Amino acid sequence: MLRITGGRVYDPANGVDGVVKDLCIEDGRVVKNVESGRTINASGMMVFPGGVDVHTHVAGGALNFARGLVPENQRVARKFLHGGDRRSGIGGMTPTTFATGYLYAGMGWTTVNEAAVPVLSAKHTHEELHDTPIVDKSCLLLMANNEIVLDLLEAGDLERARHVVAWMISAAKVYGVKAVNPGGVAAWKWGKNASALHESFEGYSSLTPAKIVSGLAQIVDDLQLPHPLHLHCNNLGVPGNVATTIETMQLLEGRRAHLAHLQFHAYGGDSWTTMRSGAAAVAEAFNAHPNLTTDAGAVLFGDAVTITADGPWQHLLYQLTGRKWGNLDVENETGCGIVPYVYKDHNIVNAVQWAVGLELLLLIDDPWRVFLTTDHPNGGCFWRYPEIVQLLMDVDFRKEQIKKLPAAARERIVLADLDRQYSLYEIAIITSAGPARSLGLSRKGHLGAGADADVAIYPEQPDEGGFLFSYPRYVIKAGAVVVEEGDVTAVTEGREFIVQPGYDSGIADFIRPLFEQAYTMSFENYPVEIERLKRPEQITLRPAE
Numbered sequence: 001m002l003r004i005t006g007g008r009v010y011d012p013a014n015g016v017d018g019v020v021k022d023l024c025i026e027d028g029r030v031v032k033n034v035e036s037g038r039t040i041n042a043s044g045m046m047v048f049p050g051g052v053d054v055h056t057h058v059a060g061g062a063l064n065f066a067r068g069l070v071p072e073n074q075r076v077a078r079k080f081l082h083g084g085d086r087r088s089g090i091g092g093m094t095p096t097t098f099a100t101g102y103l104y105a106g107m108g109w110t111t112v113n114e115a116a117v118p119v120l121s122a123k124h125t126h127e128e129l130h131d132t133p134i135v136d137k138s139c140l141l142l143m144a145n146n147e148i149v150l151d152l153l154e155a156g157d158l159e160r161a162r163h164v165v166a167w168m169i170s171a172a173k174v175y176g177v178k179a180v181n182p183g184g185v186a187a188w189k190w191g192k193n194a195s196a197l198h199e200s201f202e203g204y205s206s207l208t209p210a211k212i213v214s215g216l217a218q219i220v221d222d223l224q225l226p227h228p229l230h231l232h233c234n235n236l237g238v239p240g241n242v243a244t245t246i247e248t249m250q251l252l253e254g255r256r257a258h259l260a261h262l263q264f265h266a267y268g269g270d271s272w273t274t275m276r277s278g279a280a281a282v283a284e285a286f287n288a289h290p291n292l293t294t295d296a297g298a299v300l301f302g303d304a305v306t307i308t309a310d311g312p313w314q315h316l317l318y319q320l321t322g323r324k325w326g327n328l329d330v331e332n333e334t335g336c337g338i339v340p341y342v343y344k345d346h347n348i349v350n351a352v353q354w355a356v357g358l359e360l361l362l363l364i365d366d367p368w369r370v371f372l373t374t375d376h377p378n379g380g381c382f383w384r385y386p387e388i389v390q391l392l393m394d395v396d397f398r399k400e401q402i403k404k405l406p407a408a409a410r411e412r413i414v415l416a417d418l419d420r421q422y423s424l425y426e427i428a429i430i431t432s433a434g435p436a437r438s439l440g441l442s443r444k445g446h447l448g449a450g451a452d453a454d455v456a457i458y459p460e461q462p463d464e465g466g467f468l469f470s471y472p473r474y475v476i477k478a479g480a481v482v483v484e485e486g487d488v489t490a491v492t493e494g495r496e497f498i499v500q501p502g503y504d505s506g507i508a509d510f511i512r513p514l515f516e517q518a519y520t521m522s523f524e525n526y527p528v529e530i531e532r533l534k535r536p537e538q539i540t541l542r543p544a545e
């Protein structure tokens with residue numbers, strides 16, 4: 001039992017805005033009252049629900065490939081030496097599994113959603129996820145370039161496609177469906193891309209990215225998954241992609257969707273020399289589509305590692321930068337590309353990207369629909385989130401940073417005209433309450449009775465030379481105090497959230513021969529065994545509307 005007393009509580013899901021009140025915890029949940037147990041005096045501190053990361057990359061084959069591609073990280077990154085319950089690990093841009101858990105928890109974030117898993121490597125992803133301590137986890141299945149699904153969508157057989165997707169979700173033991181550059185990754189097998197929403201792409205005669213997007217969004221809704229289709233739109237990173245992004249929003253009218261890392265999809269201009277912010281147009285369209293949520297995918301200057309299933313984009317980035325490049329093709333399912341990258345404040349394109357992420361966060365009206373991410377480690381590392389919070393909360397600080405940008409970049413952005421400042425209440429929404437709601441995790445992102453007791457307690461003033469929210473004084477995960485004075489003091493194991501949508505039991509008979517024909521792995525070895533997930537928790541599907 002635990003009582004947190006005297007702290008200023010920010011709990012937007014329950015309308016609590018900086019009210020000094022006690023918070024009581026028993027058996028891992030928030031309760032109305034406790035009679036005894038430890039008391040934490042949080043006077044002069046702020047009490048937040050634990051952070052929820054709606055889109056990050058922390059586990060699986062692509063991450064391991066990325067870790068191998070930046071061996072220099074082992075010299076420069078923060079080392080986590082083992083001690084107490086802690087195991088050793090390496091921080092940096094692509095932290096190893098144990099360090100990932102310590103870094104997230106050490107910042108007050110307690111739930112993470114790994115955004116890209118192919119079925120074929122889901123076993124690896126789950127092995128790494130249960131090696132990632134403290135935080136609760138979920139992951140999303142890559143479906144927009146899976147050849148079995150695409151063939152069914154091309155044939156117009158949406159019903160069978162739905163059973164296949166449901167079976168794949170069940171086989172991979174995941175939480176939701178991700179679409180990355182629909183059709184583009186399939187076309188990349190022939191060195192092509194899919195950049196026009198209504199044109200067919202290499203390997204297909206009538207299927208288009210638009211049909212994949214609307215088909216998968218419909219399937220996710222029909223399966224009543226708690227989180228909507230999680231979509232990485234076509235033409236990521238490309239100047240002028242604002243047109244594709246807005247067209248995609250129009251396609252999704254009448255269906256739910258989450259648009260991932262919107263910053264990378266909000267560029268105007270028509271070439272690298274004319275590239276400019278398209279954030280105003282994208283935000284205006286987004287504000288008019290209440291069926292959508294999004295995350296920022298904000299960029300911070302400094303080191304990053306770009307990791308995405310969007311293979312054709314990564315090849316282009318490699319050609320533009322001449323940096324190291326890795327490409328993987330995952331049989332009939334998807335691929336991925338990896339390019340280590342440095343965002344530079346004197347580079348005009350990078351300066352525009354930095355501004356666009358912040359502009360979207362400031363121009364999208366409803367904080368319940370836009371969430372804080374960097375698409376870790378693509379736009380910057382998750383452990384730098386407090387820097388973005390500072391930029392959102394302090395307009396003077398923001399304007400000082402804008403002055404450092406090249407003049408040519410300042411002409412291409414609107415950030416200097418925006419005076420909005422986020423309140424602490426709104427920060428609690430975009431870091432916790434909003435993403436939890438979008439994920440459909442009803443016990444996350446709030447501090448009402450019955451909520452999971454995931455709590456972060458921060459000083460009301462930043463530490464000397466640091467940022468507010470960098471070093472929580474206490475972090476409580478599922479009722480256990482895991483961080484004290486900014487240091488991980490106890491290591492617990494998180495859970496993995498999964499869903500089990502229904503499907504026609506005969507669908508395996510449809511899939512099996514396709515396997516024997518096209519896959520290198522036998523069908524029997526394909527599904528992830530439930531025992532592989534050490535602490536799975538099945539989340540209920542949404543009620544039918």
Ligand SMILES: [Zn+2]
Pocket residue numbers: 055056057115260261308375378
């Ligand atoms: Zn991503």
